[in-house]
Amino acid sequence: MKIVYTSRTGNVETMVKKLGATDVVKLSDGNEKVEEDYILLTFTTGRGMIPPVVDKFLESNAAFCKGVAASGNSDRFPDSFAQSADKIHAKYGIPMITKFDLAGEPDQTEEIKVYIASLA
Numbered sequence: 001m002k003i004v005y006t007s008r009t010g011n012v013e014t015m016v017k018k019l020g021a022t023d024v025v026k027l028s029d030g031n032e033k034v035e036e037d038y039i040l041l042t043f044t045t046g047r048g049m050i051p052p053v054v055d056k057f058l059e060s061n062a063a064f065c066k067g068v069a070a071s072g073n074s075d076r077f078p079d080s081f082a083q084s085a086d087k088i089h090a091k092y093g094i095p096m097i098t099k100f101d102l103a104g105e106p107d108q109t110e111e112i113k114v115y116i117a118s119l120a
């Protein structure tokens, strides 16, 4: 399964590496085009918001997105923890896989792996 992700300070990228994924696309400007099934991993920005590059990407690529997992910081942002996942679900109808703190714990890594396996 292809993984599309964005990472500003490296936490999401660390999670992608823990998944052992080899077919990955890191968003740079949101103009990327993906025409096969994929899952999306993203961080959360400015009070529970979707990073703009992700929004831009999804505006023309949401159809093939089979799930979203979002990182946040539950310590610093308890009221908007990883809410980019909720926003992406509400705006694009994409199923939410899980939310994870920073680079995630083994439980969430496993959750994402199981989800990917269920799509295969």
Ligand SMILES: Cc1cc2nc3c(=O)[nH]c(=O)nc-3n(C[C@H](O)[C@H](O)[C@H](O)COP(=O)(O)O)c2cc1C
Pocket (backbone or CB within 6 Å): 006, 007, 008, 009, 010, 011, 012, 013, 042, 043, 044, 045, 046, 047, 048, 049, 071, 072, 073, 074, 077, 080, 081, 082, 083, 101, 102, 103
């Ligand atoms: C300006 C800024 C705003 C943020 N806003 C939120 C937020 O609203 N909710 C949240 O859970 N995390 C928030 N975070 C934390 C990041 O989503 C979190 O650190 C994430 O792991 C970063 O992923 P990355 O290292 O892959 O960029 C924010 C971080 C920054 C720098």
